[in-house]
Amino acid sequence: MRNRHLQMFSVAVGLLIVSVSSFAHHANAVFDVGKKVTMKGTVTEWFWANPHCLLRFDVKGDDGQLVHWTAETQAPPNIIPSGWSKQSFKAGDEITITVEPVKNGQPLGRVLQVVLPSGKTLGGPIGGAGGAADAR
């Protein structure tokens, strides 16, 4: 009986996840909306700018080769309220980053979350519907 309830709950949660994703707003045409990729990388540049800040970082591929990624956030006024700043990153920082990648397979994406060397997590309304809606 307990297993049956657990099974029912699991399915309910699964259906919930599907239903929540249906709330997703469309975003820029280039993104593979809803897909998430999490990587460990090393920051090479933090470009604090309009219309979007860019975080550039290197990720070591399975073949040992470095892949140079570029991920966008939103404009500074949109992400400052969530704790981001011009000093959030410096070259050499080891990060764990989750992005929504572009569709064409290039190492490009939209930042959903970054875990800093200190363990602090930066996120907020920077990706997906909320973030995209802020685009200039």
Add this chain to the structure above:
Amino acid sequence: MTKRVLVLVIAAIAVSVLIPPTRAQQAPRRQPGAVYDFDFPGKASGPAPRRSLSGVWEFAKGGAEGIQADGAKAMPSDGKPEHELPFTPEGRVAFMAHKPTYGITQVPSALTNDPLPGCDPQGFPRIVLHNARTEQIIQLPNQVVILYQFNKKWRVIWTDGRELIKDPEQPGWKTKDGPPLEPRWWGYSVGTWADDYTFVAESFGFDDRTWLDNAGRPHSDALRVVETYHLVDADHLEKTITIDDPKFYTKPWVALDKLPYRLQSASFDIPEQECVPSETAKYNSLFANPAAGVDDTGK
């Protein structure tokens, strides 16, 4: 088995109703230092001041309320029949020639012909129908001046009794010290008090290269914009914007419908948010162009 499936579906619905989606759980966007209605639950405001718009105004329900990525807030470009604009044939052709990055005709940002990303003037009314941010209104004896955070712009609404220009081919003030006649990115604006708490501004004489909103809605040189500012109480102002362009739309339509603003403290400092061509160029080269599969020449 059927009964079990039914129970599962009911359970799923119950869970989804009881647990709102993650996005809904996010706190409303806060402009640093600003105050919002949710900061004062249950607190009533005093009476509205008579004929006074001056102050720094931020969106009452959260800092993102003015962001209209998919087009004018009251008529977004989302494909819903109730949001279909009343285009004339000429207006529809103009709309389809625009390539916005949002809305039902969106393209990748590298392929857009939106004038804004390159830092061309967004003009009025796009300043309030796209990425609307905090505003400061300065009310003078002969003008209402509005300072806009987004791209750090400003415009003047004359209240000295002058007539709004009438000829879109030769717009300009009929004053002895008026500037040369030319259409303007920001149009020509005059305003009057309809009553002690309602200020109405009318604008005409626009440069038709600007877009109305971020979804590529067009306007012609016949565009006329009516803004209504209604003082609700001591802390609140509602803004309504109506678009009237008989060349491109068969009838006027409401683009903003009583969008509520909240008065901020006298010490509130509006942050800077500039369009920077060199930063845009770097963004395009590093991100927008490769994301769309084109090089820096757009090919």
